[in-house]
Amino acid sequence: MNRTTFSLKLSGIILIMGMVGYLISCSVKNQKMNRESSVIHPEWSRNAVIYEVNIRQYTPEGTFKAFKQHLPRLKELGVDILWLMPINPLGKVNRKGYTGSNYCIKDYLGLNPDFGTPEDFKELVKKAHSLEMKVIIDWVANHSSWDNNLISDHPEWYTHDSSGKIISPNNDWVDVADLDYNQQGLRDYMKDAMIYWVRETDIDGFRCDMAGMVPIDFWNHAVSEIKKVKHVFMVAEWDSPEMHDSAFDVTNGWELLHLTESIARGEKTADDIDHILNKEDSLYNPDAYRLRFTSNHDENYHAGSEYERMGDGALTFAVLSFTIPGMPLIYSGQEAALSRRLKEFDKDTIDWGNYNLSVFYSTLIRLKKDNKALWNGNAGGILKRIHTHSYKEIYAYLREKDGNNVLVILNLSPRPQNVDMNDHTVIGTYTNVFTGETISIEDESIFSLKPWEYRIFVKK
Numbered sequence: 001m002n003r004t005t006f007s008l009k010l011s012g013i014i015l016i017m018g019m020v021g022y023l024i025s026c027s028v029k030n031q032k033m034n035r036e037s038s039v040i041h042p043e044w045s046r047n048a049v050i051y052e053v054n055i056r057q058y059t060p061e062g063t064f065k066a067f068k069q070h071l072p073r074l075k076e077l078g079v080d081i082l083w084l085m086p087i088n089p090l091g092k093v094n095r096k097g098y099t100g101s102n103y104c105i106k107d108y109l110g111l112n113p114d115f116g117t118p119e120d121f122k123e124l125v126k127k128a129h130s131l132e133m134k135v136i137i138d139w140v141a142n143h144s145s146w147d148n149n150l151i152s153d154h155p156e157w158y159t160h161d162s163s164g165k166i167i168s169p170n171n172d173w174v175d176v177a178d179l180d181y182n183q184q185g186l187r188d189y190m191k192d193a194m195i196y197w198v199r200e201t202d203i204d205g206f207r208c209d210m211a212g213m214v215p216i217d218f219w220n221h222a223v224s225e226i227k228k229v230k231h232v233f234m235v236a237e238w239d240s241p242e243m244h245d246s247a248f249d250v251t252n253g254w255e256l257l258h259l260t261e262s263i264a265r266g267e268k269t270a271d272d273i274d275h276i277l278n279k280e281d282s283l284y285n286p287d288a289y290r291l292r293f294t295s296n297h298d299e300n301y302h303a304g305s306e307y308e309r310m311g312d313g314a315l316t317f318a319v320l321s322f323t324i325p326g327m328p329l330i331y332s333g334q335e336a337a338l339s340r341r342l343k344e345f346d347k348d349t350i351d352w353g354n355y356n357l358s359v360f361y362s363t364l365i366r367l368k369k370d371n372k373a374l375w376n377g378n379a380g381g382i383l384k385r386i387h388t389h390s391y392k393e394i395y396a397y398l399r400e401k402d403g404n405n406v407l408v409i410l411n412l413s414p415r416p417q418n419v420d421m422n423d424h425t426v427i428g429t430y431t432n433v434f435t436g437e438t439i440s441i442e443d444e445s446i447f448s449l450k451p452w453e454y455r456i457f458v459k460k
């Protein structure tokens with residue numbers, strides 16, 4: 001942290017350094033380092049949006065058949081990729097709660113009977129494909145349940161303590177046993193199991209749980225082998241740049257998520273967003289997709305809904321997640337303004353109501369699809385921060401690509417703000433994405449924003 005009790009001379013140096021940092025933060029984003037990658041994203045992913053499906057909680061039945069009835073609605077919403085939380089049978093030994101954790105896998109080649117039959121699942125995938133949606137499944141490679149057959153058939157594939165006892169990954173995850181990737185047999189088995197699901201059910205990829213707890217060289221080899229069967233789309237629940245080198249299309253943008261929560265609490269400001277985006281630009285491959293979200297199953301279970309964590313800024317940060325560089329994620333129930341924590345280890349059906357945020361999310365998705373400036377990876381445009389006098393409260397920026405111009409103005413404070421647009425690059429005629437209103441922006445145009453208000457304009 002900066003301290004202010006040094007000499008006047010040192011204070012002057014700090015002031016100069018601060019001015020330099022300010023100029024850097026105003027600079028155009030996406031000037032990324034040339035970290036090499038062999039990952040080739042599927043073309044359909046360039047403007048895609050992910051939707052996380054919690055099958056257990058999605059319907060009163062909690063089955064594939066019941067969820068399948070929602071596919072036309074999700075297609076209408078604009079969803080491209082359905083990420084299904086684990087579909088495998090769950091262990092019972094040391095189970096937490098009545099139904100147990102979705103991430104306590106008893107059989108990597110089996111299907112959770114609570115969700116339906118193998119044919120039900122195949123029909124779900126076929127229906128999604130007929131609607132031009134992709135399906136990826138959650139893959140839990142780091143640990144298994146204590147009653148997984150691998151425990152008895154291949155105890156050497158597990159991590160042991162000094163007394164020879166199989167152990168959990170940590171003291172909290174007592175319902176699962178840690179797998180040991182020093183064992184080649186385990187590596188072959190896990191790779192072949194993933195290939196099995198691609199061949200047998202025609203899924204389109206995997207979201208890999210706690211991917212960084214499994215050696216990266218396993219993923220690099222396994223994904224290369226899976227892609228001999230199908231060009232799968234790979235999402236890593238991790239945030240290390242090397243994940244993108246040859247295995248994964250997407251990694252989690254946790255740091256930005258936690259920053260937005262700090263901004264909502266008044267601990268950080270809009271300025272801090274620049275630091276994270278510039279940091280990402282310096283570390284990640286230019287075409288790496290970063291996952292942007294305000295909620296997912298973990299955040300909802302453990303930290304609370306976005307309304308609990310972000311208060312009145314929840315939708316404002318959703319706008320941010322859809323309009324900065326990255327791939328947006330919607331979690332089950334967000335389009336219905338789900339405002340409570342779902343139970344993690346028990347049945348707890350989502351309250352759908354009237355899907356009262358469907359228009360909000362469909363507008364954001366359509367905006368992303370229709371404007372190359374917002375596309376994923378290096379298919380998208382640069383992000384230019386727009387200078388305003390309220391620099392710590394207002395995050396205003398322009399995304400540009402091939403004649404597409406998207407201007408976003410966010411009030412990231414609980415106070416009204418008058419926003420002056422002192423930047424000639426934004427001069428022009430725009431359409432308000434949410435209202436359809438046409439406006440002209442000139443030198444020194446001023447916008448009055450309510451607390452946490454957001455505006456998105458597309459240049460005509």
